[in-house]
Amino acid sequence: MEQGNAVEQLYFICHGELEEIGICEDGSEETVSILKPDSSFGEVSILCNVPQPYTVRVCELCRLLRIDKQSFSNILEIYFHDGRKILNNLVESRATDERLKQLETDVTLHIGKHEAELALRVNSAAYYGDLYQLKSLIRAGADPNKKDYDGRTPLHLAASKGYEDITLFLIQEGVELNVLDNFANTPLLEAIKYGHDKVASLLVKEGATLKIDDAGCFLCATVARGDIDYIKRILSNGIDPNSKDFDFRTPLHVAASQGSYIIVKLLVEAGASVLSKDRWGNTPLDEGRMTGNKMLIKLLEETKSAQLSELPEGSQEITDKMHPRKCIVYPFHPWERKENTTFGVVVWIPRTIDELIKVSAELLKLDVHPTSCIVTEDAGKILDVDMIIDGQKLYLISE
Missing domain, CATH: 1.25.40.20 (Ankyrin repeat-containing domain)
Incomplete structure (x- = not known):
């Protein structure tokens, strides 16, 4: 197996001995490691999708087991959660080898991609109501609180779809109940929004609260x-x-x-x-x-x-x-306002309409008659001060 080549098989050594050789820039060769029984090679290239980092040569007669890349990928697809364990083992096994530490970045990057895909699978299982798949992923080590690109957790998705069984399972797994997504929605709000009353009741029973930023708006x-x-x-x-x-x-x-x-x-x-x-x-x-x-x-x-x-x-x-209201009172009929330039007065609105008429008349230096009344701009007669809006224009007239 030559350095720099694409690798299509993963090999396990049953018997014999091989060596990994690094080719330096000047063309010289340097032995990186000796591969003995129970060792493997080709895993870095297959797992991280990079060219073969070292040349592998036979030192003595060997017996090998091999599995092609596609078959290995299919196995990891079926047992997806085991992929993370394999990658972690790969990092740990390379940590003490100075020449192989340079591959740690590639492996770590691949682990990040693997975790993102794992979170996507968990959320997908929650969204489509696949309780069996969700259980297998979480019990294999997937984080049930992991958020997607919109900040939604599996509980957000299960609540929005109304899956009681998945919601109950996630609660039993100890997930955070009042977590917010990127739109400030909680799982409880999602359940309420889509009319899933049983899921909402279940969440409330377990301690979820309707946490809404700026509840008034x-x-x-x-x-x-x-x-x-x-x-x-x-x-x-x-x-x-x-x-x-x-x-x-x-x-x-x-x-x-x-x-x-x-x-x-x-x-x-x-x-x-x-x-x-x-x-x-x-x-x-x-x-x-x-x-x-x-x-x-x-x-x-x-x-x-x-x-x-x-x-x-x-x-x-x-x-x-504490919250006084005021109004503007003019001493003429509202239908005359375009022709009339007489100033009005701004007064605080008292408790009764009679008090308003009396105060306004005194300030405007008018006589109060039994027929005196306060009307709006549309000539509507005000019967109660509670009908008056703060800052409203009013008119003191005699009927």
Whole structure:
């Protein structure tokens, strides 16, 4: 067997003696090692797909066993997990040989490729529900927590496909339950997303939690899509219905602004607060009133009354002081605003509409009449201060 040639057979020495010879740059020869019975040669070239590193010569009459490369590769394909053991043994056997240490990089690189392929096989078995293959790979040393290119573990894949048996097996193997993939998804979220309730229950029972980065934005986006079944599942698995997005809007704000009675009812039943205010001081009730959905408005008003009744006395006054709202009041009819250049006044919104009329009239130096009222830009009469949005333009007129 000549140095630099492609090798197609792996040889095992049963009897006799051979020598490995290295050819130096100047053409001289140097004995690298003596191969005795129970030794082998050709394995480096076959396992690492590199040319034969040394010339092998017979020193005396020998008896050899050989196996061709394709047959050996087929065996490793069947017993894939044994390939890593063979490669490790190869590295260890070469570690004490100075001339052969240069091959360690090639072997280590091949081990890395082997591990990547092993992880792919484990994840593939989990994805396609092949419990037998998965067990054989993991019990042969494969890491059940190994991630793929998207950061997904076998548990992510099994949960997303709804495989109860594989999920249970992986849990018994002690895999991490709350691991995140590259998209910040946990196995539990994958199970919930695809409607696999039994797998989700199994994960929760074993200690999995619905860990979501930026839960407010996530839940608001989910509500905006209107996926009712998905919303039910994530609410039932512990997500906070009062999570807020970057504008301090809750899922109830979004559902109310879309006029979605079913989702609003779902969120309210899950404990969503009607009193929560966004960046602009709007509550879900404010959003609901703008839609004109009477059933929705009635539900939110009833919920508001119920939630206020549960608060200690004086809590609403404290809330109003912490989050005061203001409005702009003009002393003319909204239909005259294009022709009228009179300045308005900015006032803090008081507790009642009568107080707002009185304060505005005093600041605008107007007389208060029994018919005085506050209207919107569309000439809609304001009956309750809760109808007013923070910063809204209003008009003080007499009917």
